[in-house]
Amino acid sequence: MYKLPYKMIASYLPSLNIFLKEAGEIARFTGRFFTQWFKPRYEIAELLRQCFVIGYRSLPLVGLTAFILGLVLTIQLRPSMEDYGVASQLPAIVGIAIIREIGPVIVALIFAGKIGSSIGAELGSMKVTEQIDAMEVSGTNPFKYLVVTRVLAATLMLPVLVLLGDAVSLYGSWLGVNIRGNTSFYLFWTQVFNSITFSDVLPAFIKSYFFGFAVGVVGCYKGFNSNKGTEGVGRSANSAVVVSSVMIFLIDLLAVQVTDVLGLN
Amino acid sequence: MPKNFSLNSNNDKAESSETVLSIEHLYKSFGANKVLVDFNLDLVRGENVVVLGKSGSGKSVLIKCIISLLNPDSGSIRMFGSNIPDIKNDVLDKIRAKVGFLFQSNALYDSMTVRENLEFPLRRHWISVTQRQVNAMVQEALEEVGLAHTIDSMPAELSGGMRKRIALARTLILKPEIILYDEPTTGLDPITAKEIINLMIEIRERYTTTSLIISHDMNCVRMASSRVVMLIDGSCYASGSFDQLANNADPKVKQFFE
Ligand SMILES: Nc1ncnc2c1ncn2[C@@H]1O[C@H](COP(=O)(O)OP(=O)(O)O)[C@@H](O)[C@H]1O
């Protein structure tokens, strides 16, 4: 008879408890965002600055990883495609894979690693050195000034980065196709665009907003609730990345169900 | 009878000066940890009261309640005609503009230059201030603390004593009527600490501010205080001038002066 490892399962229960508590806290924090973001005073200047910082700072990394991804994916897929005799469909297949799934998820994960951790560390160190308190006594609502601006900037910038990442990735793919074959730039893009439809692009684009929102909220939550001491700051940054990466996959799972129900697949 | 008595004492005070901050029956606890238990304190204009207490005794909690960074469980804190725990945000911001707060960890924004650090409270509190006025006030505040040359530095490039001075300049820039100092000399070497204390005394004389200083540094207490209040077990245990308390026989008071 096969026995369930009860002891092992039981040993996970306390962490389940912590997980649920944390999920509740993040939900409350998100609720606070929704009750605050539309009320004045609007921190437009800070929002624009954050958009620049968050979007621009991630560009090189997103570009590099997306380029390599498209190139490698193409090279790896070619043998199987040749086996099936459909090597000419390579641009179409890679295009769909990148635009529907790999582009948004990989760019969001890179974004979580780069921006989620930096927001977590920045707000965490501001918290432990009383800078957030200092803002509050200086006539500023720190939640609006720090959290709302960063969450909005992350939400608005990630879809843009995903679009750019997709484009760079497909350029990498074109180079990959041309290592062995010979496809003109024009033909490659025609093949890609012929194979994708609106219902491929739109869900991917929409879920990118949710990915960006998740990274922003989790990073800010972790930073805002940082524990005293420099060790607490490190932990905030670290868990911001871990939690937002997991959230990206959960949102992805949800999104695929939704598009399925809506008949967009 | 008690009513008469309080009336009398009020009259006495009115003759000498007016009360600018009055804390009554203040309670604050975190879960089972009772930090402040029936704390009472009156601050008279121009006074320099030092609150003396061991670390962890709730000194920071006390001044964070005063400026409404923490909400007390019960009790009243009256300042500029309002009870701080009751008021709305817009009134609170107006009061906060008149109360300076020097944080224990300085709380300088480390992503901003010294100039931007000093501009921050000005631009936030006084929305219609012009760039010219801002520049003049930043310059004046920095000269006050003797650090005009650091205007374009980042806080991380400065020494601990310099950062404390910049933080003090940022507190001063709105010309507050009351300044709350949270352990202004902790973490500084004795010479720098003395410089900061002298600066605090100078500021009080020049701007006629009232100050509430939180400290366990006896040098600071002796030099800067006109009155000392001892915070023990969450309430005001003893109060008086430095010399009065230094000669007090109570063992709980005595341990601070040994
Ligand atoms: N935000 C908080 N949450 C829970 N406990 C706190 C908080 N702030 C302070 N305390 C507790 O209140 C007590 C007094 O802290 P504090 O006022 O910082 O001491 P100090 O007199 O050294 O400034 C400590 O026991 C501390 O653990």
Ligand SMILES: [Mg+2]
């Ligand atoms: Mg303290």
